[in-house]
Amino acid sequence: MVVVSGLLEFPAWPQYDDTEKAGLIRALEQGQWWRIGGNEVDLFESEFAAYHGSPHALAVTTGTHALELALQVMGVGPGTEVIVPAFTFISSSQAAQRLGAVAVPVDVDLDTYCIDVTAAEAAITPRTRAIMPVHMAGQFADMDALMKLSVSADVPLLQDAAHAHGAEWRGKRVGDLGSVAAFSFQNGKLMTAGEGGAVTFPEAEQFELAFLRHSCGRPRTDRSYLHRTSGSNFRMNEFAASVLRAQLSRLDSQIAVREERWPLLSSLLAQIPGVVPQGTDDRCTRNPHYMAMFRIPGITEERRNELVDVLIERGLPAFAAFRAVYRTAAFWELAAPDESVDSIANRCPNSEALTADCIWLHHRTLLGTPEQMHAIADVVADVVGRS
Known part of the structure; x- marks a missing residue:
C-alpha cells in the first residue's frame, strides 16, 4: 500500500475570510435584507455580468x-422540446420537464464529456426550442459547431455553465458568446453561497422578462400588485449576494492554481494503466476545472462504485460520475420522451460508458500542492492496480 500520510489534507471548501464576514455585516446593517430594498444583489449582478462579458x-x-x-x-413550455446531453446532472433535464417540455437526451463526446453536436443536430424537430450544452467540469462544449448549428437550425442555445465560472472559449467568457447562460452557486461549486444561481442574457428584453418572472411577475417599482406575467419567487437575498461578491473576488486566483495543477495531475493519471483522464479542447483557452475527472474503461458500474469507496477511505474526495439522465426514475416522472430506456441507451453509448466507468475528484484537490498531485496519482494507481 502506498503511504501518503499527511499529503492528502487538501484545502477546505468552501473557502472564506474576513471579506465574506464584512459583506454579511454590510448586508445586515443596510437594514433591507431582500433585493428590492437593498444593494448587494444589484451590485453582485453588475460585477458578475462584467466578469463574464455579458451586458x-x-x-x-x-x-x-x-x-x-x-x-x-426562451419560450419553452408544454408541446416543446429541449435537447440536453444524456451525461449531466439531472437539473439540466428537469428544468425543461418542470415547464412541461420534453427533454431529449443525446450522446456526448467520449473525450471531453460534452454534448455531441452531430447527435444534437440529428435530434432537432419542429418542436425544438433550445439546445442545452453543458460545459462539463469547466471544459467548454464545441461552441463553434454549436453556434453554427444554432444559426442554421434557428434554435437558440442555453449554456449550462454551472461548472464554468470564468471559463473562456477562444478568449471569450461565457457571457460574451451571444447566448443565454445559467450558473450555479451551490455549496460545491467554484464560487458559492451555499445555494444560488445566475442567468446572463445578451439582450435587455430577455433580462427584463426574466426579472418579472423571477419576482412573481411584479415590476421593480410596483406598489399596486399589478403582476404583469406569471412567475415565481426566485429572488436572491442580500446575504447570499454579499457572500458571492467576496467569492467572485478570489475566483481568478483559484482558477490560476487549478489550471497549473490539472496538467500535472492529468499527465500522472494518464500514466496509470487503465486510467484515462478527461480530455481537453485547445479552443477552451481557460478551464476553471470544477472537477478532476477520469475514466477506467471496461470497469462495471458496481466495481467503479467500490473503487470510489476505497478512494474515499484513502483520503480522496472522490465521487461516482453522474448517471445518464434517462437511467434515473426522476427523468420519467414528468414530460418524458415517448421511447424506452433501451432505445435512448442504444443511441448514447458514450453516456452509457461514462455512467459506469467515470470518477471525479472535488476541485479542492486541484488547489493543493504539486506534491499532492503526485500523492493523488499514487493512491489512484494503487487502488486501481488492486482492482
Missing part, C-alpha cells in the same frame, strides 16, 4: 431555477 445578469435562488427561468424566457 446583463440576474441572480436567482439556485442553479436549477436559473435553468428553468432561462428556458421559460
